[in-house]
Amino acid sequence: MATIFTRIAKGEIPSYKVAEDENYYAFLDIAPMAEGHTLVIPKNVEDDYIFSLSDEVYTGLCAFARKVALALGKAVPCKRVGVAVLGMEVPHTHIHLVPLQSEADMDFRKTKLSLEPSRMAEIASAINKEYEKIK
Numbered sequence: 001m002a003t004i005f006t007r008i009a010k011g012e013i014p015s016y017k018v019a020e021d022e023n024y025y026a027f028l029d030i031a032p033m034a035e036g037h038t039l040v041i042p043k044n045v046e047d048d049y050i051f052s053l054s055d056e057v058y059t060g061l062c063a064f065a066r067k068v069a070l071a072l073g074k075a076v077p078c079k080r081v082g083v084a085v086l087g088m089e090v091p092h093t094h095i096h097l098v099p100l101q102s103e104a105d106m107d108f109r110k111t112k113l114s115l116e117p118s119r120m121a122e123i124a125s126a127i128n129k130e131y132e133k134i135k
Helices: 004-009 055-075 117-134
Strands: 017-020 024-028 038-042 080-084 095-100
Touching: 004 024, 004 038, 017 055, 017 117, 024 055, 024 117, 038 055, 055 080, 055 095, 055 117
Parallel strands: none
Antiparallel strands: 017 024, 024 038, 038 095, 080 095
């Protein structure tokens, strides 16, 4: 059975898409730690542990995530874009990209934001616009 992230990448479940290519997909986290919190996944590999990925998929995922992070940093005012790979809540490798004002912004235990759909769409569009300039 496909993971929820595979189903999102295939368009079976709606998402706020930020960027996509033939192998990778980036979308906003629906329970973000900060506005612009983005998840980056491999589209065709459902392995749940990033270090189990093939070298090709791993390096491709990291390169794609870098472009998304650069776009995110331009679209959402922040001091840095933080990166985390936990992979315990969904059995599909995913990279968290989180706009940071301080290190405390990257605390996964803190209360998540609840943003209006229109705001989520606006943020996704702004990041995508910057991504299109970079890719």
